[in-house]
Amino acid sequence: MGDFQLSEERRMIREQDEDKEYLIFIYRNDRNGWTVRAVFNPASGEFSIRTDIGMLEFALIEFITDVFDQFRAMVEERLPRIIQTYYVDRCRNFSVILQNKGLPAVAWDSFLPEEYKGFRRLVKPNEAVRIINGSYMVLSYYNAETKSGLSVMYNVLRDDFFAERRIHNFPNLVHDFDSESLRDLQSALQKRLLPVLDEILADMD
Structure with missing residues (x-):
C-alpha cells in the first residue's frame, strides 16, 4: 500500500x-x-x-x-x-478539524526545510498523522541513526499545539512551540525551529 x-x-x-x-x-x-x-x-x-x-x-x-x-x-x-x-493518503483524508484549524492553507514549504543538519522532515502540517490521546503529529524532524529529533503535535480536545524532543530516544517536552492559534505556531516555527534543532544537536554529544 x-x-x-x-x-x-x-x-x-x-x-x-x-x-x-x-x-x-x-x-x-x-x-x-x-x-x-x-x-x-x-x-x-x-x-x-x-x-x-x-x-x-x-x-x-x-x-x-x-x-x-x-x-x-x-x-x-x-x-x-x-x-x-x-x-x-494523508492529504486526501485530512481531518475536518485540522482543515477548520487552517493547516492546509499555510505555505509550510516556504519556511520548513526538508532536511537540516541530519534531521529529515518526516511529517509536515498539511500531511498530519493521527497518533494517540486525541492528538495529531503535525511536524516531525528526525535523525534515525541517533533516534533524536523534534515533533509538534496538535491535541483536538484541548485545541492547542505542543512539542516534544527526543535525544537518543529519550523524550522531554519543549515549550518553544506551545500555542493555541495557528498564527502563533507559524511565528514560533519561523523563529525557533532551527535554534531548537541546533540545541538538540548540541545536547546529543
Missing part, C-alpha cells in the same frame, strides 16, 4: 536475553522508515498492531485482544483501510 511493503515474519524478537514480542508480519516504508507491525506479547498474552513513525511508537488500541481469531478478523477487515487512510 503506497510505499509500504508487506513482509511475513513469524519470529521472536529478543531483548536483553528475554522474549520481547513475536513478530507476525510487518509493513515497512523504506522511504521514511515507518513501520506498522502485528505482534504477540508473550508477557501479557495479547495480540496488537504497533505503529512506528520515527519520533513516536504506539499501539492501535482497537486491535488489542488476547483472542487470535478475533485479532485476525479485525486485521483483515480494518488494517488495510487504516494504513491507507492514516499513513498513505
